[in-house]
Amino acid sequence: MEHKLLNIIGVCAVIISISLAVFVSKEKKMSTGINLEDMDTTIIAGDDFYDYATKGWRDTHPMPKDYSRFGTFEVLVEENNKRVRKIAESDNGKIGTLYKIAMDEKKLNADGITPVKKYIEQIDAIKSKDELPTFLGQIHSFSGGFFSDAVSLDEKDSEHYLYNIGQGGIGLSRDYYFDNDAKSKQVREKYIEYMTKQMENFGIPVDAKKLYALEERMAKSFYKKEKLRDPIANYHKMTTAQLRAEIPNFDWDKYFAARGISPNFVNVNQIEPVTESIKIIKDTDLELLKTYLKWRLIDSADSFLDDTTYDIAFDFGKVLTGQDEKKPRWKRAVAMIDGSLGEEIGHLYTKKYFPETAKKRMQDLVKNLQSALGMRIKNLEWMSNDTKKQALEKLNTFHAKIGYPDVWRDYSKLEIKNDSLYDNMIRVAKFEDRFWLDKIEKEKDPNIWFMNAHEVNAYYDPSTNEICFPAGILQYPFFDMDADDAFNYGAIGAVIGHEMTHGYDDQGRQFDKDGNMRDWWTKADAKSFTERANVMRDFFNNIIVAPGTHANGEFTLGENLADYGGVTVAYTAYMNFGTRSDDADGFTDVQRFFIAYANNWAGNIRDDALLQQTKTNEHSLARWRVNGILPHIDAWYDAFGVTDKNKMYIAPESRVKIW
Numbered sequence: 156m157e158h159k160l161l162n163i164i165g166v167c168a169v170i171i172s173i174s175l176a177v178f179v180s181k182e183k184k185m186s187t188g189i190n191l192e193d194m195d196t197t198i199i200a201g202d203d204f205y206d207y208a209t210k211g212w213r214d215t216h217p218m219p220k221d222y223s224r225f226g227t228f229e230v231l232v233e234e235n236n237k238r239v240r241k242i243a244e245s246d247n248g249k250i251g252t253l254y255k256i257a258m259d260e261k262k263l264n265a266d267g268i269t270p271v272k273k274y275i276e277q278i279d280a281i282k283s284k285d286e287l288p289t290f291l292g293q294i295h296s297f298s299g300g301f302f303s304d305a306v307s308l309d310e311k312d313s314e315h316y317l318y319n320i321g322q323g324g325i326g327l328s329r330d331y332y333f334d335n336d337a338k339s340k341q342v343r344e345k346y347i348e349y350m351t352k353q354m355e356n357f358g359i360p361v362d363a364k365k366l367y368a369l370e371e372r373m374a375k376s377f378y379k380k381e382k383l384r385d386p387i388a389n390y391h392k393m394t395t396a397q398l399r400a401e402i403p404n405f406d407w408d409k410y411f412a413a414r415g416i417s418p419n420f421v422n423v424n425q426i427e428p429v430t431e432s433i434k435i436i437k438d439t440d441l442e443l444l445k446t447y448l449k450w451r452l453i454d455s456a457d458s459f460l461d462d463t464t465y466d467i468a469f470d471f472g473k474v475l476t477g478q479d480e481k482k483p484r485w486k487r488a489v490a491m492i493d494g495s496l497g498e499e500i501g502h503l504y505t506k507k508y509f510p511e512t513a514k515k516r517m518q519d520l521v522k523n524l525q526s527a528l529g530m531r532i533k534n535l536e537w538m539s540n541d542t543k544k545q546a547l548e549k550l551n552t553f554h555a556k557i558g559y560p561d562v563w564r565d566y567s568k569l570e571i572k573n574d575s576l577y578d579n580m581i582r583v584a585k586f587e588d589r590f591w592l593d594k595i596e597k598e599k600d601p602n603i604w605f606m607n608a609h610e611v612n613a614y615y616d617p618s619t620n621e622i623c624f625p626a627g628i629l630q631y632p633f634f635d636m637d638a639d640d641a642f643n644y645g646a647i648g649a650v651i652g653h654e655m656t657h658g659y660d661d662q663g664r665q666f667d668k669d670g671n672m673r674d675w676w677t678k679a680d681a682k683s684f685t686e687r688a689n690v691m692r693d694f695f696n697n698i699i700v701a702p703g704t705h706a707n708g709e710f711t712l713g714e715n716l717a718d719y720g721g722v723t724v725a726y727t728a729y730m731n732f733g734t735r736s737d738d739a740d741g742f743t744d745v746q747r748f749f750i751a752y753a754n755n756w757a758g759n760i761r762d763d764a765l766l767q768q769t770k771t772n773e774h775s776l777a778r779w780r781v782n783g784i785l786p787h788i789d790a791w792y793d794a795f796g797v798t799d800k801n802k803m804y805i806a807p808e809s810r811v812k813i814w
């Protein structure tokens with residue numbers, strides 16, 4: 156079946172590439188985008204493609220002391236940081252003011268923990284548990300405790316926003332409280348030490364073991380990370396009257412009033428954990444509850460205060476990531492302004508650094524990837540015509556956001572002033588919180604972006620069925636205006652395909668073209684999909700990422716499917732719509748396509764960060780985004796002459812076959 160498909164594509168490719176070739180020949184000659192020094196061609200491609208394509212890069216980019224993971228993404232982040240710093244240093248408005256405040260080491264250290272004291276005093280003043288709903292309603296705009304809330308598009312009515320309540324209020328990722336590997340045990344011990352030290356720093360007496368036990372009890376009821384990926388298991392929309400009945404013993408009306416909202420509906424994402432938290436409030440001594448609330452407040456404040464406080468938190472973070480040194484103050488200040496005034500910075504950034512020509516080339520790439528995925532869907536032998544029809548409808552309604560938003564956020568109501576960094580961050584958090592709370596049960600705002608324009612990342616949103624590629628990622632080595640199509644289809648093309656495939660991964664396929672959670676698959680097709688996806692799951696479960704540690708095939712399934720789909724669709728798009736080029740730098744154009752893909756993931760990672768990523772991140776490790784994906788792509792075998800003599804070889808019948 157695979158061959159039949161390639162034949163059909165082969166015919167199209169010739170016709171289209173002739174017409175494009177005429178057009179391109181009038182333009183300047185394109186480079187290959189490949190740097191031989193980034194590779195290590197002494198390694199056999201079919202034995203370890205990641206090392207073959209990226210070892211040179213990794214050898215020449217040693218880990219900086221203030222990073223725990225350093226790859227192509229982080230190189231661009233470094234570059235962007237410098238640009239944002241320049242923007243901030245020459246800005247006389249809110250960006251410049253906030254940056255200066257974040258850089259004022261003397262004042263930060265002179266203020267010490269004082270800015271947080273007023274909130275600690277508020278907690279001290281709580282006399283009875285009856286005051287908690289109002290207090291939580293007031294503090295939840297900037298600090299955690301017992302549960303969390305958020306506003307998002309209703310997954311079953313994607314034209315409207317819905318208020319959500321869910322599990323929240325613990326300091327570690329859930330699994331660290333219970334896993335029995337050596338690292339998790341160490342993290343638990345160090346977390347208790349961190350609690351003790353930091354609370355002491357604030358002059359708050361604490362029995363850290365008791366405080367930890369309270370968080371542990373909460374964590375026990377939390378949904379595991381694998382279950383959090385199941386959209387149906389996390390959707391429980393009810394009226395507020397139902398909420399009062401389902402989760403009693405908490406005055407929700409007082410909570411909502413303090414929150415400044417009056418929702419008609421609530422989606423309780425995780426009912427059992429929220430219920431358990433309310434039970435914990437009922438069963439636990441008020442003094443311990445108050446200590447817990449102080450701890451949540453302090454744990455969320457420690458980046459915005461003095462050096463002593465930051466250093467205590469950093470020492471604990473080190474246990475998780477292995478990062479040697481804290482980031483210099485200016486980089487932390489850049490991160491703070493990015494998180495506060497991101498769209499205003501993005502606006503200035505794109506005016507200066509993002510060429511409109513890049514947007515045009517991206518639009519063409521997206522269009523071609525879309526057509527290629529359509530061709531592949533039409534040719535699937537395992538999918539029925541009914542499901543195909545709906546899959547294609549969904550594909551045709553994909554909306555792409557490229558570069559920067561059409562409408563920028565208005566920050567005029569956000570006040571930045573020289574009281575303290577912490578007070579500014581509270582105002583930022585409240586401003587952001589109000590922006591979302593004001594949307595409850597209102598109509599969808601199509602102009603919202605979930606990333607800053609200068610962010611080095613991309614996303615797919617199932618509720619809006621849209622893919623988004625900020626200007627930040629439209630730079631070398633992901634995208635290169637001067638490089639040929641082989642390079643750009645392999646690099647950014649695979650990223651575009653990745654985001655598109657999310658619309659059909661194990662989560663995304665549960666949403667229809669309008670962004671509503673609805674099962675549009677025939678039973679047989681859904682079963683077929685799951686069986687095929689399970690091949691990927693099992694393949695990753697067998698990957699050993701560190702001695703004694705396996706990859707988590709279930710948790711990373713969506714991302715691995717998107718990587719696999721991304722390369723597959725980008726390859727088809729290149730064959731059909733790209734301009735084929737001659738051998739260059741010792742490689743065929745198809746080889747360069749795969750080298751460019753691998754180069755997306757060039758990077759080094761510390762051992763601690765590797766374990767942390769495996770436990771907490773849905774994305775597979777960079778090495779396995781290459782070596783775990785390419786063995787499932789037939790064209791990769793052909794391009795590099797990979798046979799059963801090579802270490803990465805897997806038999807055709809064991810390969811994932813979905814798209």
Ligand SMILES: [Zn+2]
Pocket residue numbers: 653654657714717
């Ligand atoms: Zn993804």
